Amino acid sequence: MLSSALLLALFATVCPTEAQSSTSTYVEPEVPTGTPIPGDYTGALRPQIHYSPPRDFMNDPNGMFVDAHGTYHLYYQYNPTDIVAGNQHWGHATSKDLYHWTNQPIAIYPGAEGEGIFSGSAVVDVNNTSGFFPNQTNGVVAIYTLNTAQEETQEIAYSFDDGYTFTKYANNPVLSINSTQFRDPKVIWYGETSSWVMVVSYAQDFVIGIYTSPDLKSWTHASNFSHHGLLGLQYECPNLVPIPMLTNSSLASPLTASNFAPDLNMYLLAISINPGAPLGGSITQYFPGTFNGTVFTPSDSATRIADFAKDNYAGQWFYGIPSSEPQISIAWASNWQYSQLVPTGPLEGFRSAMSLPRRNVLANTTRAPYTLLSIPVDLSPLYTTPSPLAHSTSANTSLLLDYSTTVPSGALHFSLTARNIPAANASGTANFTFLASSTGESLRGGFYFGGDTPFWIDRGHVTGFDNPFFTDKFSVTNLIDPDTRAFRLEGVIDRSLLEVFLDGGLRSATVEFFPQGKMDTMRVATAGLNPGVEVEVEVWGLESTWVAKGNATATTAGQNLRRDSLGHLGGGRGIDTLGRYLG
Ligand SMILES: *[C@@H]1O[C@H](CO)[C@@H](O)[C@H](O)[C@H]1NC(C)=O
Ligand SMILES: *[C@@H]1O[C@H](CO)[C@@H](O)[C@H](O)[C@H]1NC(C)=O
Ligand SMILES: *[C@@H]1O[C@H](CO)[C@@H](O)[C@H](O)[C@H]1NC(C)=O
Ligand SMILES: *[C@@H]1O[C@H](CO)[C@@H](O)[C@H](O)[C@H]1NC(C)=O
Ligand SMILES: *[C@@H]1O[C@H](CO)[C@@H](O)[C@H](O)[C@H]1NC(C)=O
Ligand SMILES: *[C@@H]1O[C@H](CO)[C@@H](O)[C@H](O)[C@H]1NC(C)=O
Ligand SMILES: *[C@@H]1O[C@H](CO)[C@@H](O)[C@H](O)[C@H]1NC(C)=O
Ligand SMILES: *[C@@H]1O[C@H](CO)[C@@H](O)[C@H](O)[C@H]1NC(C)=O
Ligand SMILES: *[C@@H]1O[C@H](CO)[C@@H](O)[C@H](O)[C@H]1NC(C)=O
Ligand SMILES: *[C@@H]1O[C@H](CO)[C@@H](O)[C@H](O)[C@H]1NC(C)=O
Ligand SMILES: *[C@@H]1O[C@H](CO)[C@@H](O)[C@H](O)[C@H]1NC(C)=O
Ligand SMILES: *[C@@H]1O[C@H](CO)[C@@H](O)[C@H](O)[C@H]1NC(C)=O
Numbered sequence: 001m002l003s004s005a006l007l008l009a010l011f012a013t014v015c016p017t018e019a020q021s022s023t024s025t026y027v028e029p030e031v032p033t034g035t036p037i038p039g040d041y042t043g044a045l046r047p048q049i050h051y052s053p054p055r056d057f058m059n060d061p062n063g064m065f066v067d068a069h070g071t072y073h074l075y076y077q078y079n080p081t082d083i084v085a086g087n088q089h090w091g092h093a094t095s096k097d098l099y100h101w102t103n104q105p106i107a108i109y110p111g112a113e114g115e116g117i118f119s120g121s122a123v124v125d126v127n128n129t130s131g132f133f134p135n136q137t138n139g140v141v142a143i144y145t146l147n148t149a150q151e152e153t154q155e156i157a158y159s160f161d162d163g164y165t166f167t168k169y170a171n172n173p174v175l176s177i178n179s180t181q182f183r184d185p186k187v188i189w190y191g192e193t194s195s196w197v198m199v200v201s202y203a204q205d206f207v208i209g210i211y212t213s214p215d216l217k218s219w220t221h222a223s224n225f226s227h228h229g230l231l232g233l234q235y236e237c238p239n240l241v242p243i244p245m246l247t248n249s250s251l252a253s254p255l256t257a258s259n260f261a262p263d264l265n266m267y268l269l270a271i272s273i274n275p276g277a278p279l280g281g282s283i284t285q286y287f288p289g290t291f292n293g294t295v296f297t298p299s300d301s302a303t304r305i306a307d308f309a310k311d312n313y314a315g316q317w318f319y320g321i322p323s324s325e326p327q328i329s330i331a332w333a334s335n336w337q338y339s340q341l342v343p344t345g346p347l348e349g350f351r352s353a354m355s356l357p358r359r360n361v362l363a364n365t366t367r368a369p370y371t372l373l374s375i376p377v378d379l380s381p382l383y384t385t386p387s388p389l390a391h392s393t394s395a396n397t398s399l400l401l402d403y404s405t406t407v408p409s410g411a412l413h414f415s416l417t418a419r420n421i422p423a424a425n426a427s428g429t430a431n432f433t434f435l436a437s438s439t440g441e442s443l444r445g446g447f448y449f450g451g452d453t454p455f456w457i458d459r460g461h462v463t464g465f466d467n468p469f470f471t472d473k474f475s476v477t478n479l480i481d482p483d484t485r486a487f488r489l490e491g492v493i494d495r496s497l498l499e500v501f502l503d504g505g506l507r508s509a510t511v512e513f514f515p516q517g518k519m520d521t522m523r524v525a526t527a528g529l530n531p532g533v534e535v536e537v538e539v540w541g542l543e544s545t546w547v548a549k550g551n552a553t554a555t556t557a558g559q560n561l562r563r564d565s566l567g568h569l570g571g572g573r574g575i576d577t578l579g580r581y582l583g
Contacts, residue, residue, distance in 0.1 A: 031080045031089070036103040041546035043348035044518060045464075045496040048409040048544035049382060050333070051101050052353040053091055057083050059339065060184075060237060060314035061330045061354055062090055063107075063122035066321060067162045068138040072098055074330065074354070075107055075142075077119055083345035088116035090144070092164070098328070098357035098377050100545045108142060108157055108166050118152070119237055120144030121186040122163060123196070123216070123319050130216045132158040141216050142166055143198065145183040146173060152182045154200065156216055175200070175211065175219045184237045187216070188319065193293035197222075199238040199269070206231045208238045208271060210296065222294040225269065229285045229303035232276025237284075237314040239270040240291065242323035245362040246373075255326050255361055255375065266362055267291040268327075268372065269298070270306070272314050274336050278305070280469050281337030282313040288362055288370035299370050306372060308476035309457060309509035310335045311497075312355060326359035328377065333497055333510050337469035343514050344496065355510050356492060356499055363506065367479050373505035376492065379413045384541035390522075392537040397430075397526045399537055404437070404520035407541035411494040416524060418449070418487045419534045421480050426450050428528035430535070434493055439463070439517030443498060447487060449529065452477050455489075455502055457511055464514035474509060478502050492542070493519065 039054025046052060056079055063075035071094050078091030090108035093101040108117045122142045125133055133139030140159040145152050153173035157166035175185070181203040190197045190212075198211040198219060207226045211219040244260040267289055274282035284306045289298040306312060315331030333355045334342070345351045357377040364370055389412075390401045403412065416430055431446030441464075445457040460472030480487055481503060491500040498511040524537050 028081065031106065031109075033109070034105050036105055037080060039103065039350070040348070041544075043344070045344045045348055045514060046350070046546070047353045047494045047497050048411045048546055049099055049379075049492070049494055049542050050353045050356060050497055051093060051330070053078060053350055054103050055349045056080050056351070057085055057340070057345075058091060058332075058350075058352045059085060059334070060119045060332050061316045062119050062144065063142050063163070064316045064330065065122045065124060065140065065163070065319040067124065067140070069162070071096060071162070072318065073122070073163045074101070075122070076354070078106065080106060083349065083351050084340040086116075088118055088147070090117050090142070097381065098330075099379075099382060104164060107163070108144065108168075111146075111168065114148060116147040118145035118147045119184040119314065120154075121316070121319065123187050123189065125158075125216065129196070129214060130156075130158065133160070136160065138162055140166075143174075143185045143187050143216065145185065147183070150180070151176065151178060152180055154182075154185045154198075154219075169217070171217070174217050181205070181234070186237075186239050186316065188240060188242075190291075190293050195293060197240065197293070199225075199240045201235045201238050201271075203234040203236055206235050208235060208269070210240075210294065212294065223296070225296050228287060228298065229271065230273055230276070230278065230305075232273030234274055234276075235271050236274055237270075237272040237316070239268070239315070239317050240296065241268050241270075241317040241327050242266070242291075243268045243288075243327050243360060243362055244324060245364055255359060255373075257324060260324065260361070265290050267296065268360075268362070269296050270315060274313065277310070279310050279471060279474070281310060281335040283307065283310070283335075284313060284315050284331065286372055288372075302369075304371065306374070307331075307508050307510050309474040309511045310337075310471055311512045312508075312510040315355070317360070326361050326375075329358050329360055329374075331355040331510070334512060335469075338465075338467045341465075341467060342512065343465050353497060358505075358508075365481075368506055371506055374508040375501060375505040376490075376499070379492070379540075379542065382542045382545065383413070384543055388538040388540050390524075390537070390539040392524070393535065395526065395529055395533055395535045397524055397535055397537055399522075399524040399539075401522045401539055402520065403522065403541060404518070409494075409542055409544035409547070410519060411492065411542035411544065412522065412539055413542055414491050414493075414522070414524070414539045415537070416489045417536045418526075418529070419485065420532050421449060421485045421487060422530050422532075423482070423485065425530070426453075426480065427530055428526060428533070430487075430489070430526040430529075431524070432489075432491070433523040433525075434519045435521040435523065436515050436517030436519050437521055439515070441515045441517055441519075443493070443513050443515075443519065445491075445498075445500065447478070447489065449480070449487065453479055455500075455507065457498070457500065457509060459498075459511055459513040462513040462515045464516045474511065476502075476507050476509070478507050494542075495519075
């Protein structure tokens, strides 16, 4: 969550219909209850396989858990009354596969004017430790920050129906230290001590507090993780998650249990910082380590950043995935420096999308010790065709793909693998370019096989948004794996989002871009590679998970494709005659 001072300044003018106690729901006439908010998912900038809110402003993912039916629940920081942050609720969506989402009614509302339901998490209380669930093993408890001008406190709410509707606990708050900078509780179950464990941020002290509880109601301070890594100006959105580690030092190993080291008890502590990220604004850092129920001990003193571009923040890991399996995360694919200014607001009535769902494990190689691997959840069920739209095995690849009519979603999954790269004197480049033929705009990236082996991305030739903080170029050094002598690039482009994953997820980047024309052509080119290097390129079209194929008027539950009367287009921020945002 962002700082309360900023948020309070941004609070929309709302018209309370009644003054109520903090345990009830504060009903604003323009915010629907009990029904999903409709959204138009057809816009030119609307991601087609990523989650984005039906309308208005979304930020951090919250409360992520898997229920007893295998349904993934994603809640999110949501302002249903404006296209900037403020008036925070918990929006809600559900999915069986993490790509096809159904918008659900807002799950948690503020209790009074001036309250905000800030970030937090959710757990399934299978053993009725809370006492809320006399006759069920699928009771859900949400743990979130209640923000007011006076204080940030931690509250809980419980759900009898798998997380669709919540009742706020009568004796809230459950954790209060008289601070305005104490937020974003993330709770897990720690079986060895039969205890709930919360990580929560003392944001401006640069401290992550670890608390324990037998019942989710009474919390005891256990330890502090203080002043580690990058500080920025605030610590936010901590996550503590058990995570498997690959035994095989080769990053080419598949993410299956047989490749995970047993009983290492590795945990990941992720801390988001905002503002003050190295590239500006917000980013997430992580610490690999061990956890014994009260104290998190990092494996080394290094600071690691999860993504090498700018648009990945406040990531959360699903509660309820067995610790022996790859954990699954989703992050907010934006940056506080410009998230409230991007042109999807005035043009299409919504702001921000979530990252792809990512499977995460740790790798521990000599040159990449304790590194988080991020790999998208299997995209192949979304492929538009049984074989790739484009496939090349030429070492001197020069591929041009016009997908303007073959892929209505505009979303592609692409990969480039180079093998037999020599151990010395490697040379050459491999690049990809997406082009908007109507405007000449381009989004580019590429890899240098020699020298410091940098991989780069350039969004500077996409012209729909201009802002001093909307950095053009990103790069990362990506050493060629000495065991496999291979380079692997995997990427997804989705209208206004690009995500790339290098070498099986050893490096990843999330990049927003806002074209004025439709990206419709892809070029992949290699040049100057050493003799004997083998290259394989594949490009797949992806079906929209929001709009039924070939039927732009189709309507599915909670996904009303007609623009509704509360679309909040415009938002008081003008656009010029080219549709360009006048920030
Ligand atoms: C759940 O907890 C409540 C309160 O402690 C208790 O009344 C109830 O019997 C419990 N139910 C079960 C099945 O343990
Ligand atoms: C729980 O089950 C008992 C026994 O069937 C029943 O008497 C009680 O009303 C149930 N409680 C709730 C909250 O459903
Ligand atoms: C809470 O903190 C504020 C600001 O520091 C202080 O004025 C107030 O007395 C504190 N309240 C309590 C109950 O300690
Ligand atoms: C539930 O109880 C079982 C049996 O005591 C225990 O093994 C397990 O860790 C508990 N899990 C949770 C989430 O309470
Ligand atoms: C933990 O950090 C908080 C925030 O700085 C501080 O108030 C508290 O005293 C610390 N607790 C311990 C035991 O160090
Ligand atoms: C590691 O995995 C690679 C690729 O699957 C395999 O070729 C290699 O033999 C494995 N090494 C060990 C030590 O298991
Ligand atoms: C965890 O480790 C800390 C520091 O070594 C120690 O003080 C604490 O007692 C341990 N807690 C448990 C539950 O083992
Ligand atoms: C990770 O790799 C380092 C360096 O090779 C090694 O010292 C360490 O034991 C490894 N960690 C684990 C948990 O295997
Ligand atoms: C790499 O290039 C250097 C300088 O041209 C040359 O001396 C060396 O033999 C080359 N190494 C290999 C393995 O080709
Ligand atoms: C890739 O892009 C770089 C930077 O613009 C350029 O120097 C290189 O020639 C390009 N390579 C190919 C194969 O297009
Ligand atoms: C690419 O083409 C050039 C020029 O035709 C050739 O010299 C080079 O060997 C080729 N590279 C590979 C890796 O086949
Ligand atoms: C499009 O979807 C609507 C609503 O489901 C349906 O009524 C209509 O027949 C569909 N049109 C086509 C061309 O499939």
